[in-house]
Amino acid sequence: MSFQEVRYRPAFGRTLAAATIGVCALGVIALLVSDPASAVRYVWPILLVAVLAWALFWRPSLVIAEHGITVENVLRTRFVPWPSITAIDTRYSLTLHTTSGRVPVWAAPAPGRHRTLGMAPKDFDGVGETARGEVGELRPADALTTPSGNLAQLIRGRWERLRDAGAFASGVDPDAATQTWHWATITVVAALAAATVIGLLV
Template sequence: MLTESFHYRPLFGRILAAAIVVLCLVGLAGLAVAGDWANLVRTAWPLAFFGALAVALFWRPRIMIEEHGVTVVNVLRTIEVPWPAIQRIDTRFSLTLFTPGRKVPVWAAPSPGIRGAVAVERADVRNLGESAYGPGHSVRPGDSVSTPSGQVAFVLRKRWEALRDAGHLDSGAIEEGSVKVTPHWATIAALGVLFAGTVASLVV
C-alpha cells in the first residue's frame, strides 16, 4: 500500500493569482488616494470579481494522491476518487481520470499546447508507466515528465499500476457514489454576487 502522499499545485498559478489580486488592490488604493470616490465605487465590483476569479482559477486548484485515493480540487468542485474507481488515466487535453460513468479532468495539470508539444524530447517520455503507452509504443505529449500533466501522471500511474499489479483494485463492482463530488458553493455564490455587482456597476 501507499505510504506517502503526493500533492501538486502549480507554483505559476499561485504567482499569477497573487499578481492579479495585488494589481486589483493597487488599483483600488490608487483611486482612494486620489480621492476619486465615484470611480472607486464603480470599479470596486469588477476588481473584486477579477481578484476572486483569479483565486478560484489559479490559486485553489490542486491534486492530492494519497493512500485512500485521489482528490481533485478544481475551480467549482472537489472530486474524491478511490483507487478502484480509476479505469484509465489520460493526458489528451489535461490530466484526466476515467471512472465508471464519469471523467475527472484535473485543472491544475493541463497538457502542453502546440509549442510545448514541439519542445518535448525523447528522454522526457522514456520509462513511463506501462499504461502511458498506446499502440506501437506511442505516447501523448501530455505524458512528458517536462509538463505539468506528465509530472502528475507519472506519479499517479506508478502508484495505480502498483496497486493494480498487487491485486488491490480487484474488489469487484464499484459501489454507486464511490466517486464523491462536492461543489464549492461558497465560491459559486461569491463569484455570482460579484459578477452581478460588476454588471450593475457598468450599466449604471
C-alpha cells in the same frame, strides 16, 4: 510500506494569481483615493477579476494519497478512490477516467507547444504501458519532464501496482467517490458579476 502522499499546486498559477490580486488591490486603493464616489460603481469588476484569478489559478490542486486522489478544481473538489479509475489521460490536461465519468485536473494542463519543442525519447523513459495509445504512441503531455506527464506517471504507477496485486477484485464502492461544490465561490462570483453589471449600467 505506506504510500508517500504527493500534493501539487502549480507555482506559475500561484504566481500569476498573486500578481493579479496585487494589481487589483492597487486598483481598488487608487480608485478609493482618487474618486470615492465612483468607487461604488467601478470597484466591483476589479474585485471580480481578483476573485476569478484566485479561483482559476490559485485554488486548483491535486493530492495523490494512499486511498485515492483528491482533485480540487475551480468549482468543485472531487475524491476519486483508486478502484474507480479506469484510465489516465493527458490529451488536454491530466484527466482521470472513472466509472462515474471524467475528472479533469485543472492544476495539470497539457504543456504548450513551446514546451514540447526539443523533447527527446529519454523524456519518456519509464512511462507506464497504460499511457500508450492503440498503436503504442505517447503524447508530448506524457513526458516525465512535464508536470502533467510526471503526475500522470505517479498515478499510473500506483494504480498499476494496486491492479496487479488484485486490490480491485472486490469491485467499486459507489459511495467511496465524493464531490463537494464550492458554493461560496460560486455565490461570490455571481454576486460580483451582478454588481459589475449594475454598476456599469446604472
